[in-house]
Amino acid sequence: MKIVLIIQKPQARGAELFAAQLGQGLEDNGHQVMLISLFPGNFDLPFSGKHIRLNRNSSYRLWDWSGWKLIQQEVKFWNADLVLAMAGDTLKYMVMSKVVFGWKAKSVFYNGSLVSNYIHSSIIRNYNSFLFRKLDAVISVSQASAHDLDQLFPSLPTQYVIPVGIEMVERKRRDSSTIDLIHIGGFTFEKNHEGLLRIFSKILQQFPDIRLISFGAGPLDQETKQKAIDMGIADSIDWRGVVEKPFEKIENKAVLLLPSLIEGYPAVIVEAFLNKIPVVAYDVGGVGELVVHEKTGWLVPKNEEDAFLEKVIEVLNLTSAKLQSILKEANRFAVQNCLLPETVLKYEGTLNEIISPKRKSSLQILQLITQKQRRGAEIFAAQLSERLEEMGHEIRMVSVFEGDGELPFSKEVVCLGGKREYRFWDWKAWKKLNDLIRDFNPDIVQANASDCLKYAAFSKKIWGWDNPLIFRNANQMSLFLNHPIQRGLNNWWIGSVNGVASVSEICRNDFGELFPHKQPILLPIGIEPLDIQEKRKDNFSLPLPKRFLLFAGGLVPEKDPLGLLEIFHSILDPNLSLIFIGSGILENSLRERINSLGLQERVKIFDTQKNIFPILVNAEALLLPSKIEGLPAIVLEAMFCKIPVVAYGVGGIPEVVINGETGWCINPGDQKSFAYAVAEVVYQDPESKDKILENAFLMVQENFTLEKVSPQFEAYYRSILDS
Known part of the structure; x- marks a missing residue:
């Protein structure tokens, strides 16, 4: 594909940064991308391809014939298949250039906010209705943005929803007990710096040594700084200005504050999730699709400053275990849904579909x-x-x-x-x-x-x-x-x-x-819940003991069944047995070691079973002492059956077995800690254990079923074909 991306100007703003990263990703995948910026700017965007700077005067944005003509010339010279406008002004320029000068490439608008917040009169509404009717498609950044546009202009062209994606880059943290409050965003009315200052001034009353670090610039810059001086809080604020990769500049532990009045699907929240920084935000735009209250962050109704203050203080006083649980869930959500390579592939497939809508069903x-x-x-x-x-x-x-x-x-x-x-x-x-x-x-x-x-x-x-x-x-x-x-x-x-x-x-x-x-x-892999529910009802003919631990897998060096036997031997409970289900090259060695330890009555080996579930659901725990793993289905199946999982943290296991939250994840090779975890599982009070098992069950149900995973594979296949 030949694609033109139009941005307002080279600046450290979400829409422009994402456009540059998207363009670079499409280039890396073999497409030709040209970036056109309308207005002057001096920020160095992360894009190595062709960048045309029109340097237009923004005062003439509604009637810039020369600017429209320049866009037509570049689109025609580039022989573009599609033009994607990345913000409101770029929409005006793209549509007017196409209407006046008649180029044929598909025209698409990237809707990164709630358009209704900017429609203040019937004239503006009618003008925008005209612009949207001329489009071939709209790509909205969130369900909230898409719904807002549908309500505003019911006769829209085809609309897609693709959230932003960001690069997986984590900041380097200092080992510090100091906590800073962070705000990242342009100094505009949408970001609500005035409200931020009021909230921060009240936080200072309880935490007089805390610091607010502000990244960004914009038209309200000087006005905001003067208000901080007038409020007597300026000495507690570190104004950093525009900084490339701000999360890499955060020295201490931090809490991200986002009291915005208008948002789309803020990439800054995703970056906070990936960097394991807690987020407190107003519930505006697509924020609620990212921040699930007390699951991935703290969500506050818009303009409720006292409630926002309460949640910030709650986070600052939160116990480490509770905080880490929320940060892990937020990080997992971001990794599974918001990384740039997957987003680029979604755009690749969608843009191809817009250009060539006929595809095999x-x-x-x-x-x-x-x-x-x-x-x-x-x-x-x-x-x-x-x-x-x-x-x-x-x-x-x-x-x-x-x-x-x-x-x-x-x-x-x-x-x-x-x-x-x-x-x-x-x-x-x-x-x-x-x-x-x-x-x-x-x-x-x-x-x-x-x-x-x-x-x-x-x-x-x-x-x-x-x-x-x-x-x-x-x-x-x-x-x-x-x-x-x-x-x-x-x-x-x-x-x-x-x-x-x-x-x-x-x-x-x-x-x-x-x-x-x-x-x-x-x-990821997915499991089949209905199949598990049916199979777990079957009877089993194996002579199983009353209380047993279960190993299910190949008897091969990577799975380390011999290491597990040594761990079990250290657990001094004569009423507890160990069952191995599987076969492999270590079977004879395993039997010999069982005999040498005198464990013939408590340890049994059975061949691979056609239906493991009647055995699994009766186990005290599933044990995985593997040295090498990807993401074993048996772990997800045990979690779905609410059976405790104790495993070494190898491969993808730590991504699902979160220690103390969804299971017991042990440092690889630490047999003593593994044995201790098994004992904890067997003898732990039911209430604490049930909470972990419920967390694991919900995680699998929400993210790792074939019903959820199969459409992802289908979409990937289509993206490969489209590219």
Whole structure:
């Protein structure tokens, strides 16, 4: 795509910063982007592409024929497919340029606020109605912004909602007990500095040594500073002005105050979430879609200054445990919903749809798995495929190697007949995959593990099919690539891939560092609640003890079953047993160690079960002593069943097992603390334990079901096709 982004001027304001980052992301994804700024400005925006500075006089914004003509010339010279206007004045310039000079590119408006707050007369309303009727589409930053626009102009063009995304950059904090109050925003009436000063003056009465740090500039700059002097509070305020990356300049612990009167979907809140800084804000615009009261922050009704003051003081006096719980939830929300790479992909798909609205309603997808086996990667691929079939898509599942495990997929799984010992030279299997792809002609090929990536990459490079290939990254690959030859081979295979979907944030960051040219998107796994509810009712025939701890997984070094046995041996409770469900190369060693410790009566090993849930729901706890993990489905399934989870904090586990909040997360290798946590789970008072189990259940229900995850995969597939 060839895209023109129009901004007001180069300045450190949310709309302009996001436009620059969006433009850079689209450029990095292979599109051509030109930035046009209307008015003079000297801020260095984070965009390395072509930037045209028109330097128009803002006094003539309603009747700037020369400015409109310059935009037409650039759009025509660039042969743009689409022009995106990033604020109110840019909307005027874009539409009037198109109406007067007649260029053909699609015109789209980025709606980053509540437009109704700026409509004060029928003349302004009618003028804006005229502008909006000339658009091909609107992209609103929040549901509140979209609803506001719908109410204002019922006959709008197609409207999309895409929240802002920001880069994952955390500030460096000092180890300080000092807490500063922070405000970031332009000195305009919307940001309500006058109200901020009144609130701060009352905070000083209770916390006389506290400091307010203000970042920003604007037309009300001098007036605001004079009011602070008149109120006698200026000595307690640090005016920092416009600063690039202000969160990196915050030295101490902090609380972000946002008493704005008008907002869209403030990126500054997202940045605070990512930096684990508490937020107190007025409930305006899309703020309530970010700040859920006492879950991700503190939300106050607009203009209720006493209530705002009360919440700030509450935060300043809050216990560390309660504060950390809210900060972790806010951070998790931001990571899952507001990071720039995912936002760029959403824009990519949406802009492509606006330019070329005809697209297939259903997709053909080939899911490549290692083998038919009761392993997490294969089970999730099968469940996802079944869901995608229900959504109207056609799925074919293909396994690389033979296997006899039963998977939850209603159609046949075709096997390539691959040989593990020939995986680097398996021409026959590579050719068979090529033949299947040529016959089915899928829109997407998804490789669901490292062996699948090898086979797909070899097949694609040798036999030349060009269907988009997605790699589902479910581990920290750096832990397996210990030699330059390994890294080189994997880099070569990754070169065949069109997209990468990582199962957890740590896997995504790890992959991005290994292969900077192929940045992944975060797409977590999901569970099937109805399936779990049905299966947990089944009877089980295993001779299980009355009270037992459960390990469910491969008996392989990465899962460390031998380490778990040593941990269990240190728990001196003769009435407590340990059950291993699984098989693998360590099974004989595990049995020998059980015998040598004299634990034959208390520790049992059973083979992999077709239905684990009747066993899981009767366990005292699920134990995961793994050394390497991605994001194990069994953890989410246990949480959904309200079974305690004790696990080492490896891979993506700490992203869901939050110690003391949703489970018991232990530093990797700390067997003593693991044993202590198991004892705590078994003997803890029910009320404390039930609260943790309820938190875990709600987290899974809200974020990790196939109902939520499957549409995310569908959207990702479409974004790959659109690009």
